[in-house]
Amino acid sequence: xxxxxxxxxxxxxxxxxxxxxxxxxxxxxxxxxxxxxxxxxxxxxxxxxxxxxxxxxxxxxxxxxxxxxxxxxxxxxxxxxxxxxxxxxxxxxxxxxxxxxxxxxxxxxxxxxxxxxxxxxxxxxxxxxxxxxxxxxxxxxx
Amino acid sequence: xxxxxxxxxxxxxxxxxxxxxxxxxxxxxxxxxxxxxxxxxxxxxxxxxxxxxxxxxxxxxxxxxxxxxxxxxxxxxxxxxxxxxxxxxxxxxxxxxxxxxxxxxxxxxxxxxxxxxxxxxxxxxxxxxxxxxxxxxxxxxxxxxxxxxxxxxxxxxxxxxxxxxxxxxxxxxxxxxxxxxxxxxxxxxxxxxxxxxxxxxxxxxxxxxxxxxxxxxxxxxxxxxxxxxxxxxxxxxxxxxxxxxxxxxxxxxxxxxxxxxxxxxxxxxxxxxxxxxxxxxxxxxxxxxxxxxxxxxxxxxxxxxxxxxxxxxxxxxxxxxxxxxxxxxxxxxxxxxxxxxxxxxxxxxxxxxxxxxxxxxxxxxxxxxxxxxxxxxxxxxxxxxxxxxxxxxxxxxxxxxxxxxxxxxxxxxxxxxxxxxxxxxxxxxxxxxxxxxxxxxxxxxxxxxxxxxxxxxxxxxxxxxxxxxxxxxxxxxxxxxxxxxxxxxxxxxxxxxxxx
Numbered sequence: 001x002x003x004x005x006x007x008x009x010x011x012x013x014x015x016x017x018x019x020x021x022x023x024x025x026x027x028x029x030x031x032x033x034x035x036x037x038x039x040x041x042x043x044x045x046x047x048x049x050x051x052x053x054x055x056x057x058x059x060x061x062x063x064x065x066x067x068x069x070x071x072x073x074x075x076x077x078x079x080x081x082x083x084x085x086x087x088x089x090x091x092x093x094x095x096x097x098x099x100x101x102x103x104x105x106x107x108x109x110x111x112x113x114x115x116x117x118x119x120x121x122x123x124x125x126x127x128x129x130x131x132x133x134x135x136x137x138x139x140x141x142x
Numbered sequence: 143x144x145x146x147x148x149x150x151x152x153x154x155x156x157x158x159x160x161x162x163x164x165x166x167x168x169x170x171x172x173x174x175x176x177x178x179x180x181x182x183x184x185x186x187x188x189x190x191x192x193x194x195x196x197x198x199x200x201x202x203x204x205x206x207x208x209x210x211x212x213x214x215x216x217x218x219x220x221x222x223x224x225x226x227x228x229x230x231x232x233x234x235x236x237x238x239x240x241x242x243x244x245x246x247x248x249x250x251x252x253x254x255x256x257x258x259x260x261x262x263x264x265x266x267x268x269x270x271x272x273x274x275x276x277x278x279x280x281x282x283x284x285x286x287x288x289x290x291x292x293x294x295x296x297x298x299x300x301x302x303x304x305x306x307x308x309x310x311x312x313x314x315x316x317x318x319x320x321x322x323x324x325x326x327x328x329x330x331x332x333x334x335x336x337x338x339x340x341x342x343x344x345x346x347x348x349x350x351x352x353x354x355x356x357x358x359x360x361x362x363x364x365x366x367x368x369x370x371x372x373x374x375x376x377x378x379x380x381x382x383x384x385x386x387x388x389x390x391x392x393x394x395x396x397x398x399x400x401x402x403x404x405x406x407x408x409x410x411x412x413x414x415x416x417x418x419x420x421x422x423x424x425x426x427x428x429x430x431x432x433x434x435x436x437x438x439x440x441x442x443x444x445x446x447x448x449x450x451x452x453x454x455x456x457x458x459x460x461x462x463x464x465x466x467x468x469x470x471x472x473x474x475x476x477x478x479x480x481x482x483x484x485x486x487x488x489x490x491x492x493x494x495x496x497x498x499x500x501x502x503x504x505x506x507x508x509x510x511x512x513x514x515x516x517x518x519x520x521x522x523x524x525x526x527x528x529x530x531x532x533x534x535x536x537x538x539x540x541x542x543x544x545x546x547x548x549x550x551x552x553x554x555x556x557x558x559x560x561x562x563x564x565x566x567x568x569x570x571x572x573x574x575x576x577x578x579x580x581x582x583x584x585x586x587x588x589x590x591x592x593x594x595x596x597x598x599x600x601x602x603x604x605x606x607x608x609x610x611x612x613x614x615x616x617x618x619x620x621x622x623x624x625x626x627x628x629x630x631x632x633x634x635x636x637x638x639x640x641x642x
Contacts, residue, residue, distance in 0.1 A: 010581045012169070019163045019202055032159040032203040037182075050575065133200055134581045 001080040002141050004117065004126055006054050011046070011136035013053030017128035018042035021057075024118050024127035041108045043115040044128050044137075055128065055137055058082060058103040058115040066095035066104060066114075074112070083116050145230040148213040151193045153186035159205035160184055166197035166206060171564040171576055194557035196566035228487070239487035242560035242570070244387060244479040244524055244546055247491050251479075252498035252631070253530045257640055259621040261608040268610050270601035276611035277308040277597055281378075281518040281540055282447040282471045301471060302447045304358075304378050304518075307336030308597050309535060309612050312589075313476075313522045313543035314360050314382065314451070316344030318395050318404045318416065319483035319560070320549075321577040324569045327552055327585025329353040334586065335593050338377055340543075341367075343393065343418060345407040351375050358449065361438065363392055364418035366408040370441060378472070379438045380449035381431070383422065386480030386523040389453030389494045393418035394484070399563055399572045428464040435469040447471035454478060454500035454523065455493075459507035466508055466516045474543060475500050477523025481546045483570055484561035497523040498537065502635045505538025505617060528599030537635065538617040551588040552580060 019035060021042040028034035044057035064082050067075045074088035075095055089111035096104045096112060107113030117139075118126045129139040153174060162184055167175040172190040175197060177183075191208060198206045214223050228239055261267040268275065283301035291297055312328045319342065326349075328339040333356045340358040345367015350357065359376035361368050373379055384390065395416040405412040425431050435448050450465045451474035452458070458475065465473050477497025482490065501521045508514040521534050522543030531542050550556070553567040560570035568580030600612075609615050623640040624632045632639055 010578060012575075012579055014165050014168050014200060015163065016165055016200065016202055019161065019165075023202075032161055032205070035161040035163075035203075036158075037161075131202065134579060135584055136581075 001060070002117075002139050003060050004057055004115070004129060005138050005140065005142065006056070007136050007138065008048075008052055008054035009136075010134045011048070011053040011055060012134055013046055013048050014133065015046050016131050016133065017044050017055050017137060018046060020127040020131035021115075024121050024123040027121070041105070041113055043105070043113055045102075045105065056101060056103055057128065059101055060117070065098040065100065069094040069098040075114075081117055081119065082114065083120075084112060084114055086111050144234050147215075147227055147230060148211055149188040149191065150211055150227075151188060151191045151208050152211050153188050153191060153197075154207040154209055155184060155186065156205045156207075157183070159203040161203055161205075163202060165200050165202065169196050169200050169566065171566050171571075171573070172562075192557045192559040192562070193555075194559070194566045195555045199555075240484055240561045241487040241490050241558060242484055243481040243556055243558045245491050246558070249479075249496065251524075252496055252627075252635065253526070253533055255625055255627050255631075256498075256533050256635070256637065257623045257625055258529065258532060258536070258603060258607065259623070260606040265608045267608050268605040270598075270605045273605075273610065275601045275605065276613070277600060279306050279309045279541055279612050280304065281306065281520065283517065284515040286515050302378075302445055304338065304447050304472070305336075306338065306541060308593065308600065309539075309541040310525075310531060310593060310596065311337050311358070311520070311541060311543055312339035312548050313474075313480075313545040314340040314342040314358075314380065315483075315545055315549075316342030316360075316366075316395070317347050317407055318342075318344040318399055318572070320569055321565075321571055321580060322347065322349075322403065323577055323580040323582045323585065324549075324552060325350060326582040327580065327589060328548065329356065330582060330586040331589035331593070332356040334590050337593070340380060341376070343367075343382060344395075344404065344416075345409065346372055346375055347403065347407050360451075361434075362418055363420070363422045364416060366410065366416060366418070369409070373438060373441050373446075376446065378447045378449055379442060380451055380474065381422075381434055381438070381470075382451045383425070383431075384451070384453035384455070384476065385482060386453045386476030386478050386494055386497070387482035388485035388489050389455050389478075390420060391486070391489060392420040396563070401572045404572060428468050431465065431470075432468040439469070449474050449520070451476060453480075454495045454497050456495065458495070458500040459503040462504040462517075462519075463507055463511055463513070466511075466513045470517060472518045472520055472540075473504070474520040474522065475504060476543070477521065479524035480522055481524075481549070482560075497521050498534075499631075499634050501534060501537050501539055502619075506636055509617075528596040529603060531596065532600055532603045532615065533622060535612060535615050536618050536621045537637075538619070540616065547592070548589060551592045552585045553588075 021044045022040035023031045026034035046055050072088045072090045074085045104114045126139050129137045174191045193208045280303040282303035289297040332339040338358050343362030354375040357376045358378045360380045362382040397413045397415045449472040450470040454477045478494030518540035520541045521539045525542045525544050565571040622637045625640045
């Protein structure tokens with residue numbers, strides 16, 4: 001299965017991926033209308049300092065701890081992807097606690113939020129990868 | 143008080159579109175943009191903007207535009223805005239004005255006054271998609287006649303030749319003036335394309351010796367990074383006598399750019415200024431040049447062609463005639479629109495001549511003297527497209543050097559402030575956080591794409607003329623016509639006017 005990988009050597013720390021992610025998951029057609037004046041809740045986060053930067057998003061583990069820890073059955077595996085049913089999430093954040101990569105976060109509505117590879121939104125393939133100016137995030141089979 | 147003037151550029155931010163993502167702020171090494179936390183809005187300090195358009199390119203909502211300020215001084219055809227501002231700058235600093243990249247002044251571009259022929263009715267044009275078309279060229283000394291051995295077989299003991307899959311090479315840009323990643327992009331692209339790139343005078347980084355067969359190693363007046371292995375690493379050795387952007391003067395790479403790797407490659411102390419003298423201190427005549435040519439041939443065991451690169455200046459034909467007799471295998475002529483990482487503005491904008499005229503004059507002179515076969519001719523200095531290449535070859539060049547076009551493919555936006563060392567595109571800088579903005583994988587891809595596109599276009603243009611190889615186009619000035627030129631210009635270019 002294709003997954004998102006990060007080449008930290010080329011990450012500029014521009015944070016464009018976060019905004020592209022938030023826009024892709026907004027369901028809106030215009031980025032300015034979707035994001036202007038709003039706090040964004042991206043599913044990818046850039047960490048780093050002056051020397052090195054890297055983007056962190058879900059690794060879609062084959063044996064995901066988050067799914068095991070989910071008490072409500074919201075997190076599940078769909079065609080190899082780790083997905084979340086937000087209607088089931090009760091906001092216990094067990095998944096956030098157990099994820100060894102820090103890939104999950106609290107979403108806009110208070111329930112857990114995570115990357116689903118943009119396969120269910122209008123973007124169709126990861127928006128962070130499409131918009132990365134330096135190929136620091138790639139979507140490929142490894 | 144300093145003489146001040148309104149900034150050259152204005153940052154136009156569409157507030158309806160700006161989402162304050164701060165990408166512009168993070169990407170501007172000149173620190174133009176900043177976020178005002180009180181109002182939650184982005185603000186700009188336009189005095190620092192160089193119009194490199196990095197922010198414009200990366201703004202995800204296209205909220206940004208950089209425009210030339212229309213706050214001008216009172217209109218004056220003689221004392222134009224730039225002229226007045228330059229006076230203010232010099233009155234403030236007392237210094238020589240510096241500029242980068244090629245001459246931007248509105249001098250005539252002869253390529254744009256030359257038109258190419260095509261076949262109609264009496265001679266067939268060729269479709270390059272259906273028929274074979276040869277773009278390969280060999281650069282180096284050619285024999286004057288065919289020699290056969292006693293059995294009548296051809297003798298093949300030619301002088302060393304540089305084999306190129308198409309008549310284009312990436313011209314000299316030193317490691318130091320451009321970044322590691324820019325060099326890597328050029329080297330890997332040259333390898334994939336089967337052409338050559340050129341180290342410039344900064345030596346060859348140890349990582350790039352593997353691309354040796356696609357590398358031209360340069361020996362310039364500063365002799366930076368020159369040693370036996372370096373000379374042997376390349377496919378050819380180039381002696382740089384001059385550069386089109388700054389004929390008659392040397393180079394100065396400021397100490398700030400001599401970081402650890404550059405220092406090791408150049409073989410000079412870290413942080414020291416790299417100063418290339420204006421002349422080679424051992425070359426004051428063609429005889430002296432001949433000594434260096436043969437020293438380099440000795441050092442490389444006569445296995446590599448030697449290129450002598452000169453700037454296009456007055457009397458270039460006589461100079462080239464001398465070089466052709468010096469033992470050099472290839473002459474490279476760099477026109478006055480050629481780029482640079484830094485040059486005094488007055489020199490860049492006023493010294494030298496257009497390469498079109500230089501090329502035509504040199505080719506004619508060498509033919510007239512019967513020594514054209516002694517050397518191949520390579521021309522550079524603002525070759526902008528495949529049609530420029532075709533025109534150059536028809537005027538008599540064997541190949542072209544391109545550098546500005548290659549840098550554009552790597553992302554350069556021709557803001558012409560390379561001398562600041564703060565290239566936002568990761569090209570003309572040694573700052574690690576900026577260098578990494580140029581991913582050499584992407585850089586290579588763009589260069590390969592550009593050259594592949596040009597190769598297609600060259601084939602189309604040749605096919606239209608009914609010519610199926612670069613060799614048959616070389617010096618074929620009958621394929622060219624001038625438009626809007628004087629008799630004298632046509633005479634120097636050796637072409638007829640359109641309609642003739």
